[in-house]
Each structure stands twice: as structure tokens, then as C-alpha cells.
Amino acid sequence: MTKLLPTRHLLSIAAISFVIAIALIAFPTEEENTSGAISLETNFAIVEQSQLTLADLPTPKTQPSLQFQIPTNVTAKGLPYELDSPLANKKSLQLSNAQSAQTTPLAPTENQTIIEEQRPSFREQSATVVSGDSLSKILSSHGISANDIYKVSQADKSHRSLLRMRPGQTLDFKTDNHSGELTSLTLTLNRLESVVFQRNDQQFDREEVTRTPEIAQTYKEATINNSLFVDGMRAGISQAMLIGLANIFGWDIDFALDIRKGDSLSILFEEKFLDGEKIGEGNILAAQFINNGRTFQAIRYKTARGSSYYTPDGLAMRKAFIRTPVDFTRISSKFNPNRLHPIFKTSRPHRGVDYATSSGTPVKAAGDGKISFAGKQNGYGNVVIIDHGKGYQTLYAHLKGFARGTKRGNRVQQGKVIAYVGQTGWATGPHLHYEFRINGVHKNPVTVKLPNDDPMAKKDLTNYLPYAKKVMATLENSHSPAFAQKLASLSN
Numbered sequence: 216m217t218k219l220l221p222t223r224h225l226l227s228i229a230a231i232s233f234v235i236a237i238a239l240i241a242f243p244t245e246e247e248n249t250s251g252a253i254s255l256e257t258n259f260a261i262v263e264q265s266q267l268t269l270a271d272l273p274t275p276k277t278q279p280s281l282q283f284q285i286p287t288n289v290t291a292k293g294l295p296y297e298l299d300s301p302l303a304n305k306k307s308l309q310l311s312n313a314q315s316a317q318t319t320p321l322a323p324t325e326n327q328t329i330i331e332e333q334r335p336s337f338r339e340q341s342a343t344v345v346s347g348d349s350l351s352k353i354l355s356s357h358g359i360s361a362n363d364i365y366k367v368s369q370a371d372k373s374h375r376s377l378l379r380m381r382p383g384q385t386l387d388f389k390t391d392n393h394s395g396e397l398t399s400l401t402l403t404l405n406r407l408e409s410v411v412f413q414r415n416d417q418q419f420d421r422e423e424v425t426r427t428p429e430i431a432q433t434y435k436e437a438t439i440n441n442s443l444f445v446d447g448m449r450a451g452i453s454q455a456m457l458i459g460l461a462n463i464f465g466w467d468i469d470f471a472l473d474i475r476k477g478d479s480l481s482i483l484f485e486e487k488f489l490d491g492e493k494i495g496e497g498n499i500l501a502a503q504f505i506n507n508g509r510t511f512q513a514i515r516y517k518t519a520r521g522s523s524y525y526t527p528d529g530l531a532m533r534k535a536f537i538r539t540p541v542d543f544t545r546i547s548s549k550f551n552p553n554r555l556h557p558i559f560k561t562s563r564p565h566r567g568v569d570y571a572t573s574s575g576t577p578v579k580a581a582g583d584g585k586i587s588f589a590g591k592q593n594g595y596g597n598v599v600i601i602d603h604g605k606g607y608q609t610l611y612a613h614l615k616g617f618a619r620g621t622k623r624g625n626r627v628q629q630g631k632v633i634a635y636v637g638q639t640g641w642a643t644g645p646h647l648h649y650e651f652r653i654n655g656v657h658k659n660p661v662t663v664k665l666p667n668d669d670p671m672a673k674k675d676l677t678n679y680l681p682y683a684k685k686v687m688a689t690l691e692n693s694h695s696p697a698f699a700q701k702l703a704s705l706s707n
Contacts, residue, residue, distance in 0.1 A: 335391070335393075336391070336392040336393065337389050337390065337391060337392060337398065338389065338390050338392055339387070339388075339389050340357050340387070340388055340389075340390070341385060341386065341387045341388075342357065342385065342386045343383070343384075343385050343386075344380045344381065344382055344383065344384045344385065344386065345382050346382050348380065348382075349380075350364060350367075350368060350377045350378075350380070350386075351364050353386055354386075354388065354397070354400075357388070358390070358395070359388070359390065359397050360395070360396075360397075363396060363397035364397075366397075366417070366418060366419055367397065367400055367412050367419045369418070369419075370412055370418065370419040370420065370421045371410070371412070371421055374410075374421070376402060376404075376410045377402060377410075380402065384402065384403060384404060384405075385402075385403045386400065386401070386402055386403075387400070387401040387403070388400040388401070396414070397414065398413075398414045399411070399412065399413050399414060400412040400419075406426070406489055406494050407425060407426045407427075407428065407489070407494075408423070408424070408425055408426075409423075409424045410422070410423055410424070411423075411424055426489065428487040428488055428489045428494060428495075429487070429488045429489070430485050430486070430487060430488075430497060431485070431486050431488060432483060432484070432485060432486075432500065432689075433483070433484055433485070433486045434481070434482070434483050434690070434693035435450055435451055435452045435456075435481070435482050435484075436450065436479065436480065436481040436482070436694065436695060436698050437449070437450035437452060437479065437480055438477065438478070438479045439474060439475075439476065439477070439478045439479070439480075440476055440477075442474070443457060443460075443461065443470060443474060443480075444457055447460075447480070452482065453496060455496065456482065456484060456496060456499065459499050460480065460482060460499065460502055460504070463499065463502060463513045463524050463532055464502075464504050464506075464511050464513065464532070465537070465538065466532060466533060466534035466536075466537070466538060466665060467511055467532075467534075467538075468504065468506050468511065469538055469539060469661065471539065471543065472546070472661070473506055473507065474506065475506065475507045478504070478505055478506050478507065479504075479505045479698060479701060480502065480503065480504045480505070481502065481503045481690065481693070481694060481698060482499060482501075482502045482503075483499070483500045483501045483502070483686070483689065483690050483693065484496060484497065484498065484499045484500060485497025485498050485500065498515055498522075499513075499515060500514070500515050500686060501513065501514045501515065501686045501687065501689070501690045502690075503690065503702075505701060505702070505705065508705065510702065510705055512526060512527055512687070513525070513526065513532045514526075514527060514682075514683050514686050514687070516675075516679050516682065516683070518671065518672065518675045519672075519675070523668075525671060525679065525683070527683045527684070527687055529670070529671045529676045529679055529680065529683070530667055530670065530671075531667050531668035531669070531670065531671070533667075533668040534665040534666065534667055534668060535582050535583075535603070535607070535629075535665060535666045535667065535668055536581045536582040536603070536607070536609070536629070536651075536665045536666070537579065537581045537582070537629060537630065538660070538661075538665065539570070539660075540578055540579045540580065540581045540609075540611065540647070540649060541570050541572060541576060541577070541578050541579065541636065541647045541649070542572065542576060542577075543570035543571060543572040543576075543646075543647070545570075545571050546568060546569065546570060546571070546661075547569045547570070547571035547644070547646055548565055548568070548569035549565070549568060549661070566650055566657035567610070567612075567648050567649050567650035567651070567657070567660065568648075568649050568659070568660050568661060569646045569647070569648050569649075570646055570647045570649065571644065571645070571646045572636055572645065572646065572647065573636070573645060574615055574635075574636055574637055574638065574645040575615060575635050575636060575637075576635065576636040576647075577618075577632045577634075577635060577636075578599075578611050578614065578632065578633055578634045578635060578636060578647055579629075579630050579631060579632055579633065580601060580609075580627040580628065580629060580630065580631045580633050581601070581603075581609045581629065581649075581651075582601070582603045582607070582609070582629045583603065583626075583627070583628050583629050584601040584602050584603035584604065584607075584609075584626070584627060585601065585602050585624065585625070585626050585627075586599060586600070586601055586602075586621060586622065586623055586624065586625050586626075586627060586633075587600050587601065587602045587608075587623065588600040588623060589617060589621050589622055589623050590623075591639075591640075592612075592640075593640070594640045594641035595610075595612035595613065595640045595641075595648070596612060596613045596614065596637070596638075596639025596640025596641075596642065597612075597613070597614035597615070597616065597617065597634070597637065597639045597640070598610065598611065598612045598613075598614065598640075599611045599614065599617070599621060599633055599634055601627065601633075605666075606653055606654040606655075607651075607652070607653060607666075608651075608652040608653075608655075609649070609650065609651055609652070610648075610649070610650040610652070611633065611634060611647060611648070611649060612640065612647070612648040612649075612650075613636075613637055613638060613639050613640050613642040613645075613646060613647065613648050614634040614635060614636065614637050614639060614647075615634075615635045615636060615637025615638070615639065615645075616634065616635050616637065617633070617634050617635075618632045618633050618634055618635070621633045621634060651663055
């Protein structure tokens with residue numbers, strides 16, 4: 216049959232067959248794409264050819280591998296792009312990138328494993344100090360080496376904080392899990408203070424750390440119906456604050472004899488907070504005391520001489536003398552120029568005050584001065600006389616004994632213990648006989664007007680007066696209506 220066809224027709228049929236073959240190769244059916252790798256080679260002797268090879272294109276594992284060779288001088292009509300075009304090269308690159316994205320991750324190398332194992336790791340431990348504990352005992356029981364215990368103790372050698380640990384304090388320490396070495400240690404002394412030891416190569420550095428609490432001003436007031444301490448504590452004022460209040464006004468008010476029912480007090484003081492929790496109290500900033508119709512006011516202020524309390528006008532609350540130099544239970548004999556003597560039954564002047572109290576009660580110096588006599592003196596028994604200068608002199612008699620340092624010629628400060636209550640000389644029971652003399656004349660110690668301490672310097676007074684006005688305004692604005700009314704009635 217082929218012999219019946221002209222040669223021209225045979226060539227046309229061959230050309231058409233060639234085009235169909237190319238189309239089938241370029242666009243395989245889905246069934247063919249899933250059949251696996253296909254290798255197809257096409258050569259036509261009727262044309263001159265040079266080999267164009269499209270092979271080794273990276274494809275996903277699920278795609279078939281396709282290799283074929285075609286003549287370079289033939290263009291496949293109907294294809295979306297020519298095989299040697301830039302677009303074909305671009306698609307080849309995309310196929311390569313897709314294959315790279317599906318590459319399985321590599322397992323960690325040996326070096327990466329070593330680095331992971333050498334990453335720093337620490338163990339934190341804590342211990343509370345109990346009676347009989349020592350640094351060595353605590354740390355060794357937690358696996359700390361004797362060498363590290365020695366090193367950290369050497370860092371504290373001059374301060375000896377670790378040797379003075381008290382029960383209730385805590386030790387926090389950190390060790391290296393790899394080497395077992397102690398890296399840091401913290402001794403917590405209290406809520407605000409701690410000592411930190413940090414490792415620095417083969418030694419430890421010591422640092423004292425102090426936390427600063429928040430300070431808040433607090434106002435309280437109370438009316439006395441029973442006693443200063445009973446009613447004050449009922450009003451929420453601590454015993455420490457009440458003692459401080461008595462010390463401030465102690466030169467003007469005898470809290471054993473002068474307190475009356477209906478007396479009132481108000482106080483502005485500091486409270487300390489740490490992490491939102493109250494941890495203590497600070498200073499009394501200002502206070503008022505209404506005693507038997509008299510009003511006393513005091514303000515805390517710091518000068519070059521230190522902190523002290525002053526009246527709103529700048530006069531020192533501290534007097535040159537303590538009103539009562541001993542804690543007593545009662546006055547057994549008052550100042551009386553015509554008293555009947557309990558032993559001799561004759562009228563003899565009693566030029567001092569007898570404070571009855573238990574034997575051995577400490578006796579304090581009423582003011583700064585020099586001891587002019589310390590020994591026995593007739594009916595006084597053991598006696599101490601102090602010369603305070605400017606014509607002032609005090610005497611303390613019937614003493615059981617003298618405190619260390621109480622010798623003639625030695626200087627003493629106000630409040631220093633000089634002796635102890637006894638019953639020596641002409642005495643019927645343990646008590647302190649106390650005399651107060653001005654230029655040789657005896658004065659009643661209970662009622663004598665005591666001189667003020669040295670006045671505030673003028674340069675301090677200039678700054679103090681505006682401050683005092685501001686503090687007193689804060690105190691008065693905090694008064695309850697009842698307290699404010701009482702003050703107003705006294706000022707009229």
C-alpha cells in the first residue's frame with residue numbers, strides 16, 4: 216500500500232508522526248506519570264542532529280525520573296516554552312529548590328553534644344541556723360568540700376560574720392553541678408541586712424547588702440483612763456512608742472506622779488514596710504501631751520549635734536537634768552523643811568525626796584557633771600555628790616554600792632548608772648534619798664524648774680522654724696474632732 220502513495224505523501228505522514236510523538240513525550244498522561252522512571256530516545260536518520268540532553272533534573276521522590284534526547288533543530292509546536300529558553304532553566308531551578316526543602320535534617324554532631332553537656336548547671340540549697348550550728352557543720356552536711364569552706368571563711372576573716380551566726384538566721388548557697396564547687400553563699404542577718412560571698416576564681420569576694428524599707432507616716436491618739444500603757448496600747452500604740460513618748464516629755468512630766476485621768480496624747484511616727492509587709496517602727500516625728508490642763512509639744516529635728524526633740528519655738532525638750540533619777544514605786548517622804556524624823560522623832564528639815572524601791576535598783580546621774588564625792592558620809596551612808604557646773608549640784612544617799620567608774624574626779628553623763636539603791640546610814644527601808652541644790656540652797660526636786668539644754672544654733676533655727684510649722688500642721692490636721700475640741704478649750 217505504501218507503494219501506491221506518492222513520496223511526498225509519505226514524508227508528510229512521517230512529519231506528522233514525529234510531531235505526535237513529541238507531544239506524547241512532553242505531556243504524559245497521569246497514568247504514565249505514576250508509572251515510574253521512563254527513558255526514551257528518538258533518532259531520525261533523515262535529519263542531521265546534535266544531542267541535546269535534559270537529564271538529572273532534581274525532582275521530588277514521588278515524581279518519575281524522565282530522560283530523553285531530541286534533535287536541536289526541531290521546535291515542538293504547541294509546547295508552553297522552548298526547552299532551551301530561560302523559562303525552562305527557571306523551572307529547573309525551582310525543582311532543585313523543592314527537592315532541597317524536603318531533605319531530612321541532619322543528626323546532632325558530636326561537638327554539639329559536648330557543648331550541650333558543658334552548659335552551666337547549678338544547685339541551690341538553704342539552711343536555717345539552729346543552736347550549736349557552725350559554718351563548717353552546715354556546709355559539710357550539704358556536700359560542700361572542706362577546701363571551699365576554708366576559702367569562704369577566709370573572705371570573712373576580718374568581719375567574722377559567719378562566726379557570729381545566730382539561731383534563726385539563714386544560709387543560702389549555690390554549687391556547680393559539674394564541678395561540685397561552691398559558687399556563692401548568702402548569710403541573711405535579718406529582713407534588711409545580708410552578707411553575700413561570690414566566687415572569684417580560687418577565692419571569694421565579700422559584700423554587705425542592705426535593703427531600704429518604705430517609710431510611711433502614721434498618726435495615733437489616746438485618752439488616759441487607766442494608765443499610759445494600758446490605754447495607749449488599746450489605741451494601737453506599741454509599748455516601744457509609749458516608752459519613747461515618756462522619754463521625750465520626761466523632763467516636764469513625772470509619769471509616776473503627774474498623770475491624771477482624762478489626759479490625752481497624740482503622736483505622729485514612722486512605720487517601716489518591706490514588700491508590702493510592716494516590719495517595724497521608726498522615729499517619733501512629732502507628739503503632743505495634754506497633762507492636767509497643760510499642753511506639751513515636741514518635734515524631732517536633726518542638727519550638726521545629732522537628732523533631738525524641740526518645742527515648736529526651737530527650745531530643747533531635753534533639760535539639763537532628769538526629773539527623777541531612779542525607777543520607783545512611790546515617794547516615801549517628800550521635800551519638807553519641818554518633817555518629823557522617823558528615827559529621832561524630832562522636827563528636822565527633809566531637804567530632799569525619798570523614792571522607795573527595791574534594793575539594787577540602778578541610780579542614774581541626773582545630769583552631766585563631775586563626781587565631787589563618792590563614799591560614806593554619816594547618816595547618808597554610801598553617798599555620791601555630782602557637781603554639774605553653773606551652781607547646780609545633786610546628791611544621792613543610802614546607796615547599797617557604787618557602779619564601776621564611780622570615783623571622785625570622774626566625769627559622768629546624764630542617765631549613766633552611778634550606784635544602786637540600798638539601806639545604808641540612817642534609813643528604815645531601801646530607798647534613794649535625792650537632793651537638788653542651786654548655789655548651795657536646797658530645792659524641791661519634784662517642783663524645781665529645770666534649766667533647758669543648750670539652745671539650738673541660729674543657723675539651725677532659721678531652717679527649723681518653717682519645718683516645725685509644717686509638721687505641726689500635719690499633726691493638727693490628723694486630730695479627731697474630740698481631741699481638737701479639747702485643745703481649743705485649753706487655748707481659750
